[in-house]
Amino acid sequence: MDLSLLLPLLVPAMPFAAFLILAIVPPIRRTGRGAGALSIAAIAVSFVAAVIVWHSGFVGERTWGWIPADGGPIATVGVMVDPISNAMLVLVTLVSLLVQIYSLAYLSDERPGALGRYYTYQSLFVFSMLGLVLAPGFLQMFVFWELVGLCSYLLIGFWYDRPAAARAAVKAFWITKLGDLGFIIGIVLLWSATGTFEFSELFERAEANTLAVPGLAVIMFLIYLGAVGKSAQFPLHVWLPDAMEGPTPVSALIHAATMVTAGVFLVTRAEPLFALVPEVMAVIAWVGAFTALLAATMACVEGDIKRVLAYSTVSQLGYMMAAAGAGATPAGFLHLLTHGLFKALLFLAAGAVIHAVGTNDMFRMGGLFRAMPHTAIVFLIGTLALAGVPPLAGFYSKEAVLGGVWEAHLTGPFLMLALTALLTAFYMFRAVFLTFFGRAHAGGHPHEAPWLMRGPLWLLAVLTVVAGIRLALSGAEAHEATPGWLPPFSVGLALLGFVLALAMYQRGVIDPARVARALAPLDYLARRRYGLDALYAGLYRGLILGFARVIGWIDRYFVDGILNALTALTLRAGDSLRHIQTGRAQDYVYGVAFGVLLLFVWAQLWRR
Amino acid sequence: MIGLSSYLVLAALVFSIGLFGVLTRRNAVGILLGIELMLNAVNINLVAFARFHGDLTGLIFTLFTIAITVVEVAVGLAIVIAIFRVRRTVDADRLDLLRG
Amino acid sequence: MTVETVGFWLVAAVLLGSSLAVVLTPNLFHAVLYLAAALVATGAVFLLLDQPFLFAVQLLLYAGGVVTIVVFAIMLTERLVGERIRQTSRHLINGAIVAAAVFAGIAGFLLQAPPAAPRPEQTGDVTASIGRALVGPFAVTFELLGVLLVAGLIGALYFARSEE
Numbered sequence: 001m002d003l004s005l006l007l008p009l010l011v012p013a014m015p016f017a018a019f020l021i022l023a024i025v026p027p028i029r030r031t032g033r034g035a036g037a038l039s040i041a042a043i044a045v046s047f048v049a050a051v052i053v054w055h056s057g058f059v060g061e062r063t064w065g066w067i068p069a070d071g072g073p074i075a076t077v078g079v080m081v082d083p084i085s086n087a088m089l090v091l092v093t094l095v096s097l098l099v100q101i102y103s104l105a106y107l108s109d110e111r112p113g114a115l116g117r118y119y120t121y122q123s124l125f126v127f128s129m130l131g132l133v134l135a136p137g138f139l140q141m142f143v144f145w146e147l148v149g150l151c152s153y154l155l156i157g158f159w160y161d162r163p164a165a166a167r168a169a170v171k172a173f174w175i176t177k178l179g180d181l182g183f184i185i186g187i188v189l190l191w192s193a194t195g196t197f198e199f200s201e202l203f204e205r206a207e208a209n210t211l212a213v214p215g216l217a218v219i220m221f222l223i224y225l226g227a228v229g230k231s232a233q234f235p236l237h238v239w240l241p242d243a244m245e246g247p248t249p250v251s252a253l254i255h256a257a258t259m260v261t262a263g264v265f266l267v268t269r270a271e272p273l274f275a276l277v278p279e280v281m282a283v284i285a286w287v288g289a290f291t292a293l294l295a296a297t298m299a300c301v302e303g304d305i306k307r308v309l310a311y312s313t314v315s316q317l318g319y320m321m322a323a324a325g326a327g328a329t330p331a332g333f334l335h336l337l338t339h340g341l342f343k344a345l346l347f348l349a350a351g352a353v354i355h356a357v358g359t360n361d362m363f364r365m366g367g368l369f370r371a372m373p374h375t376a377i378v379f380l381i382g383t384l385a386l387a388g389v390p391p392l393a394g395f396y397s398k399e400a401v402l403g404g405v406w407e408a409h410l411t412g413p414f415l416m417l418a419l420t421a422l423l424t425a426f427y428m429f430r431a432v433f434l435t436f437f438g439r440a441h442a443g444g445h446p447h448e449a450p451w452l453m454r455g456p457l458w459l460l461a462v463l464t465v466v467a468g469i470r471l472a473l474s475g476a477e478a479h480e481a482t483p484g485w486l487p488p489f490s491v492g493l494a495l496l497g498f499v500l501a502l503a504m505y506q507r508g509v510i511d512p513a514r515v516a517r518a519l520a521p522l523d524y525l526a527r528r529r530y531g532l533d534a535l536y537a538g539l540y541r542g543l544i545l546g547f548a549r550v551i552g553w554i555d556r557y558f559v560d561g562i563l564n565a566l567t568a569l570t571l572r573a574g575d576s577l578r579h580i581q582t583g584r585a586q587d588y589v590y591g592v593a594f595g596v597l598l599l600f601v602w603a604q605l606w607r608r
Numbered sequence: 609m610i611g612l613s614s615y616l617v618l619a620a621l622v623f624s625i626g627l628f629g630v631l632t633r634r635n636a637v638g639i640l641l642g643i644e645l646m647l648n649a650v651n652i653n654l655v656a657f658a659r660f661h662g663d664l665t666g667l668i669f670t671l672f673t674i675a676i677t678v679v680e681v682a683v684g685l686a687i688v689i690a691i692f693r694v695r696r697t698v699d700a701d702r703l704d705l706l707r708g
Numbered sequence: 709m710t711v712e713t714v715g716f717w718l719v720a721a722v723l724l725g726s727s728l729a730v731v732l733t734p735n736l737f738h739a740v741l742y743l744a745a746a747l748v749a750t751g752a753v754f755l756l757l758d759q760p761f762l763f764a765v766q767l768l769l770y771a772g773g774v775v776t777i778v779v780f781a782i783m784l785t786e787r788l789v790g791e792r793i794r795q796t797s798r799h800l801i802n803g804a805i806v807a808a809a810v811f812a813g814i815a816g817f818l819l820q821a822p823p824a825a826p827r828p829e830q831t832g833d834v835t836a837s838i839g840r841a842l843v844g845p846f847a848v849t850f851e852l853l854g855v856l857l858v859a860g861l862i863g864a865l866y867f868a869r870s871e872e
Contacts, residue, residue: 583707585700586639589630593806600813610716611827615753616818618720622727622746624811629731631803637782641730641743644774648750651766659757662828664837668846670762671838674769675853679860681774685781686867692785701798 005062008081010049011089012130015096018042019123022116029120032112033104039119040100043126047093054086061200063136075197080136084268084333088133091337092258094463095344096126098456099253102348105452106249106355118158118247125151129258133265137197138187138223141266145183145226148259149176155254156246168242175239175536179229186222193219199269206272217277223270224284231263231317234291238533240314241298244306248351251306256313256347257340264320264336271329285325285405289413289420292318294530296423300430301516301527304360305350308431312386313343315420319401322413328404335401338393338467342385345460349379352449352457353435362434369436372448376436378461383432385464387425387494390487393464396471399490406486421490425497433505615656623649636688636698640681647677715756723749736782744775761835 018039022029029035061080065073100122107115128147135141157169191197193213194205205211213219227233232240243255254260267274267284274281292315299311316339323332352375357365369376385394398421405414448454503509516523528534622645629642651670658666692698726745733739751766842850 581707583704585703586631589627590802590806593627593631593810597806597809597813600816604816610713610756611823613818613821614716615757617815618723618753620811620814620818621724622750623814624807625724625727625731627810628803628807631806632731632798632800634798635736637736637778637785638731638739641739641778644743644770645727645730645746648747648770652750652753655754655757655759655762659759660825660827664834664841667759667762667834667838668841671765671842672849672853674765675857678769678773679857681777682864683860683867685777686864689781689784690867698785 005060005079005081007049007053008058008079008089008134011046011053011093012127012134014042014046014049015039015123015126015130019120019127022120022123029116030113032110032115035116035119036100036104039123040097040104042123043093043097043100046126046130047090047097050086050089050093053081054090057083057086059083061136063198066139075139076137077140078136079134080199081134084265085133087333087337088265089130091340092126092129092133095253095257095340096122096129098459099249099344099348102252102351102453102456103247103249105450106351107247114158118155121151121154121158122253125155125254125259129262132262136199138190138199139197141269142180142184142187142226145230145262145266146180148254148262149173149180149230152176152243152254152259155250156243158246158250162245165245168239168245172239172243175236176229179225179227179236181225182222183226183229186219186224186226189215189219189222203272206276211273211276216273217280220270220274220277220280221283224267224274224280227263227266227321228287229263230266231260231321232291232314233263233287233318233321234294235532237291237295237314238536241307241310244304244310248306248347248354251310252344252347252351255310256343260313260317261320261336261340264317264324264332267321267324268329268333268336271324274324275327281325281327282410283325285322285408285410285413288318288321288323288325289405289410289416290318291315292322292420293416293423294318296420296427297522298530299427300423301523302427303363305353305362305365305431305435306347306360308362308427309343309346309350312346312424312428315424316343316386319398319417319420322410322417323401323404326405326408326410326413328401328408331397331400331404334471335394335397338385338397338464338471341460341467342382342392342394342464345378345457345464346382346386348453348457348460349375349382352453353379355449355453356447362431365435366438367436374448374454375457378457379436380432381461381464383428385468387428387497388421388490389494390491391465391468391472393468393471395490396468399487402490403486418489418493422493422497425494426501427497429498429501430505433501437506612656612660615652619649619652619656621649622646622652634699634701636691636700636703637685639700640684640688644677644681647673712756715752719749719752719756723753737779740775740778740782743778744771747771747775758830759834761838 018041021038022035028038059082061078063076063078066077067074100119103118103122107118110118125148128144128151132141132144132148135144153169153173156172157166159165160169187197190202190213193215194202194211196202202211229236240255240260244251246255274284295311295314295318299308299315302308302311316335320332320335320339323329323335352372353365353368354360356372356375357368359365381392385392388395388398390396402414402417402421405417449457500510504512504515525531626642626645626647626649629645630639631642633639633642651673654666654670654673658664658670688698691703695703697703723746726742726749729742730739730746733742747766747770751763751771754760754762754766
């Protein structure tokens, strides 16, 4: 086989091998740190391979038949290597590597068995995510799609003895399944219309304008539903904040940097197909922008530092989706990559803070800058990147997204995204001020995290800066389409957010409570998550439980009723039949006589 | 000349009379008497066939039947007496322990 | 009207009459006596069929043995009860119908049967032939019959023994 294809295969193969070893050989898994070392070594090899693949800019495809049928296999498995998947390979392996190293220190209090389990899941997750990224067709993508969903479920519920974590895991699983239902229906419909799952064939036909499939808009919308669930778009975003019940490194890896971006990746990957259905694209853009704004408002009132970051993730995913919907797929994908870097950084830094003070509540933190300067600085870098301050990575990608949406003449989404940019800066600096500045609330003596945790943090921070500078150097021609007023406008928005946060939470010029009172209805709604969780709970209770009750009633009174009637009938029949058995010998003689007579009749009439 | 069928009809009549006795008698001994009649009818048949077909086997069989009948009567009456000791009756209608 | 024909009708009349008396008489003891008559009449039928040996066996075993046993049994139970056992019947109509139906069924077959061959001449000594057959081809059956008789004897003793 071609050596250049061996390398992309090696990338998912290493974590899979680690997973197999850890899953099949319990003694290794139960060593805990040994299992971690094994998993980290595997992912490190993967990372190196991914960087080589990325650097060589290799493009190619190799598939093997999977489901055999007359006239060629129905579906194939294989690897598809192109710039998109190359970049994703590097991002996934890099963040996974850093998160796994970080976890070694963050989860050092876990029992060895639990730690081994953690690394087993991590390896499986990385394998699944890489398989998803490399998928050459919708079917393989769906299989790995579900696998990452499974890993997400397992890792959210890692502390399964906590009821909240178990509930969050189930919630995440079911809500994403809601979207996956649409996804699989969509790809099956697409297959029945075109006869193939393969991306390359579909794209060729899309470009040649021979993909005249009736109802393509519906099909693509169903496929988009999968992305809605996975990438936490409105109205299926409710699982992501709850997913923060998992360990913080898991949140960083799965629920910020990689898995949740699978939806964006799907839209990016299938962009030639989505381009054929502008109405679905418009839906994607509007939903994305609305999600961004909605999540940003909720982040502004949240007190839990991880939940702030979770809502911020939802918000940024909305950004990416809006860009994809506006046709600016490269901008959305770029934002995916930069966001993966600095959101992982933010989550890991938040993890270090939580590790130090033992609480998630920002109002019980404060003044931590002095105690943990390293963490504070990297968190600040991440915040600046997320807020979109040049020359950090987030600035360029966010500007590209805004420019792309503006270019598509989507004024409504553009305004929503602009407002979101303002709110993003506001809530991020709010978090910074509450956590690292002001009066110290935390009891005890918070201390800086060990180097095992700080190393990955610094690496990510440096990468965020370096990526930003690289984008700044190369971005001149890439963004010439954007109007000239956009960069100052977006920086101005970020600055305004910063000033607002400063005034409210640092200087105390404006009392946050008064602002909340002034915006009372909005505050009320945002604090209650716009009633969506309650709505889902109500739907669950009303519809599913009601349905279950109806089924239960049918089972109890109808199905069981038939059985009860049958048994009663049998008893009655037996009761009446037993009277035949009189116990008197002569009655039996009558029976014998009748039998003989019957034989006579039979012999006379039918035996001839 | 008396043919085979005359004997057979005679035997059938005796058999039916015996059956009637078995069906109608209340006393267990009476039932036994009916059974004796039926067995005799069978013996008449056997001997008649043996004689008209010139076959010795029917006669041998009759001998056996007679011997077995004697045993059957002896055991049957012993059972009747045993039942009578326990239940103080030989009324077949009241011997209905097997009633369902 | 040969002697044989007259004999047959005579014997048949006696047999049927005494049989009916067996199943109809209310007195159990009388019924047993009528049974004895019916058994003797059956023996006479055997005689009509040229089987004097079977006639003798019938007289000895049946009319002698069986009737004696039954009389003993009746007298024993009557002694135990201390009163005369009345023989009663029930469901006379039902019994008659079923019995008549069975007779009709048999008669139906008899009517359809092909006319039998005329009665062949008796050749040789039948009694000697029976004796040879009993110790020849039927020896094992004959011995088994002896075993059965012993078993019946012991069983009857067991059932009828008085409780100690």
